[in-house]
Amino acid sequence: MSGPPISLSGITVLYGPKPAAAWPRVQAMAREGASIAAIRTATGHVPGLLDATLDLPAGSLCVVMGLSGSGKSTLLRCINRLVTPFAGRVQVGEVDVTALDVAALRAFRRTSAAMVFQHFGLLPRRSALENVAFPLRIAGKPPAAAHDAARAVLARLGLDAVAGEPVEALSAGMKQRVGLARALVTDAPVLLMDEPFGALDPITRRAVQDELKGLQRDLRKTVVVITHDPHEALRLADFIAVVREGRVVQSGAPDALMRAPADDHVAALLAAAQT
Amino acid sequence: MFPESLIIDIATPVTAALENFVAQSGDGFKEASKHVLGVLLLLESALRGAPWWLVILVIAALVFALTRRFAPTVTLAAATFLLGVLGLWDAAMQTLALMIAALIVAVIVGLPLGVLLARHNRLRAFTLPVLDAMQTLPSFVYLVPALLLFGLGKVPALLATVIYALPPIIRLTDLGLRHADPDAVEAADAFGATPTQKLFWVELPLALPSILAGLNQACMMALSMVVVAAMIGARGLGEQVLLGIQRLDTGRALVAGLGIVVLAILLDRLTQATVRAVSAGSK
Numbered sequence: 001m002s003g004p005p006i007s008l009s010g011i012t013v014l015y016g017p018k019p020a021a022a023w024p025r026v027q028a029m030a031r032e033g034a035s036i037a038a039i040r041t042a043t044g045h046v047p048g049l050l051d052a053t054l055d056l057p058a059g060s061l062c063v064v065m066g067l068s069g070s071g072k073s074t075l076l077r078c079i080n081r082l083v084t085p086f087a088g089r090v091q092v093g094e095v096d097v098t099a100l101d102v103a104a105l106r107a108f109r110r111t112s113a114a115m116v117f118q119h120f121g122l123l124p125r126r127s128a129l130e131n132v133a134f135p136l137r138i139a140g141k142p143p144a145a146a147h148d149a150a151r152a153v154l155a156r157l158g159l160d161a162v163a164g165e166p167v168e169a170l171s172a173g174m175k176q177r178v179g180l181a182r183a184l185v186t187d188a189p190v191l192l193m194d195e196p197f198g199a200l201d202p203i204t205r206r207a208v209q210d211e212l213k214g215l216q217r218d219l220r221k222t223v224v225v226i227t228h229d230p231h232e233a234l235r236l237a238d239f240i241a242v243v244r245e246g247r248v249v250q251s252g253a254p255d256a257l258m259r260a261p262a263d264d265h266v267a268a269l270l271a272a273a274q275t
Numbered sequence: 276m277f278p279e280s281l282i283i284d285i286a287t288p289v290t291a292a293l294e295n296f297v298a299q300s301g302d303g304f305k306e307a308s309k310h311v312l313g314v315l316l317l318l319e320s321a322l323r324g325a326p327w328w329l330v331i332l333v334i335a336a337l338v339f340a341l342t343r344r345f346a347p348t349v350t351l352a353a354a355t356f357l358l359g360v361l362g363l364w365d366a367a368m369q370t371l372a373l374m375i376a377a378l379i380v381a382v383i384v385g386l387p388l389g390v391l392l393a394r395h396n397r398l399r400a401f402t403l404p405v406l407d408a409m410q411t412l413p414s415f416v417y418l419v420p421a422l423l424l425f426g427l428g429k430v431p432a433l434l435a436t437v438i439y440a441l442p443p444i445i446r447l448t449d450l451g452l453r454h455a456d457p458d459a460v461e462a463a464d465a466f467g468a469t470p471t472q473k474l475f476w477v478e479l480p481l482a483l484p485s486i487l488a489g490l491n492q493a494c495m496m497a498l499s500m501v502v503v504a505a506m507i508g509a510r511g512l513g514e515q516v517l518l519g520i521q522r523l524d525t526g527r528a529l530v531a532g533l534g535i536v537v538l539a540i541l542l543d544r545l546t547q548a549t550v551r552a553v554s555a556g557s558k
Contacts, residue, residue: 109465121458
């Protein structure tokens with residue numbers, strides 16, 4: 001089973017007291033190519049994303065790259081609507097995520113899109129097994145069945161030995177492997193990863209990256225990885241998108257971007273990856 | 276001199292309103308107070324009726340279960356034994372019953388309030404000054420209306436103790452929830468938890484060390500009310516202190532005061548051990 005394509009069109013996220021009132025002004029300034037800082041001073045509203053449009057191919061390992069504050073994490077959170085866009089549409093396969101009501105959105109998150117966090121987001125005093133079983137338990141699966149499924153995923157990632165350990169006793173690399181196991185346990189076809197290797201040391205980072213690539217060869221999920229590290233992007237990606245100032249500057253296969261970078265920013269990022 | 280014409284008399288209408296209120300619904304409060312008293316008396320008779328060695332054994336078992344170490348277990352068992360040696364056993368059990376009852380009520384009321392405060396910034400901005408007032412208002416000020424409503428006895432004493440013990444529980448529940456790991460809370464949302472699931476699976480467990488620290492503080496606040504509580508009819512160690520003062524019997528007051536200190540150490544170590552047992556290994 002291969003993951004679905006993900007399509008974001010015209011996504012705008014607007015932070016501030018009255019987004020609806022500020023919207024026409026923001027839109028006008030955005031069309032003239034104003035910077036986020038300029039829009040912030042003029043309107044008192046901060047656009048997290050500005051008319052971002054991006055199509056991610058089905059079943060591929062996509063890396064969204066950008067500097068801090070570029071809006072890349074916001075973009076990821078629009079896919080499972082942890083952030084609700086002010087304008088625009090998010091389509092995951094056949095599902096229009098932006099149109100889901102509360103119950104449907106909850107069901108979508110339980111079955112269709114799992115997530116991995118930079119600082120793991122695990123329950124520290126619970127065991128690795130309980131953490132991995134967590135998504136199934138809140139979806140209403142009985143404990144025994146949830147634990148069996150969790151044990152199977154842990155075994156697949158080679159984590160059998162730590163299943164009973166409380167998560168807080170594990171190393172950062174092990175914690176993130178548990179975080180990955182938790183995201184795999186629901187069999188969601190979409191995997192959202194917010195700087196998943198950011199808190200790991202360089203050697204562990206490489207190991208977990210390789211594990212992810214190995215898993216992805218069998219799973220063929222649609223994986224979206226957020227990173228600010230160009231090396232990481234080139235190591236992992238089947239498909240790269242570069243985000244800057246709340247907009248998607250360029251997207252495509254890594255060598256396409258290398259051959260024809262859209263602007264100096266993309267060129268500089270890719271050049272940094274080769275040094 | 277401040278001009279007479281600018282003085283607003285608040286005292287007279289407040290007194291009148293309260294008297295009116297007592298006349299109208301005082302019976303209802305007395306009725307409710309009977310039920311509370313029943314529960315409190317049950318707890319008290321259990322503690323006072325139990326053989327002394329059983330109480331010490333239970334405390335020792337509790338400490339050992341929490342710390343897994345012999346030194347604190349023996350120390351706290353000895354401290355409890357000391358209460359008996361000082362001739363304060365019965366009074367100490369009365370006070371302990373009042374403390375436990377007050378803490379139970381404070382948790383039942385304070386925990387949900389703390390959760391509400393963590394959710395609503397405006398409610399929090401409004402409530403925090405009220406909590407400050409609860410802790411700084413001299414207790415006699417609210418004891419008088421409480422006496423009028425409930426009559427003399429253990430129930431107004433319980434109320435006074437709860438009012439004092441409540442603020443730290445509310446505050447530290449709110450604090451613990453606000454400082455819960457944002458990634459873990461977001462993860463609950465990302466995996467489709469309902470708000471209730473998020474609260475009970477993720478937020479409250481993450482806030483638990485902070486909530487228990489609040490319980491520890493509440494214990495200490497409650498103990499500081501022992502003598503005041505005795506003035507309005509809760510007996511126990513506070514009464515011994517009062518008797519000592521009234522009869523200028525320094526020895527008696529000192530010994531009873533010592534008993535309160537021992538009880539404080541006991542409750543403090545017990546709650547702190549719980550905090551440590553719950554957050555073990557997180558350092």
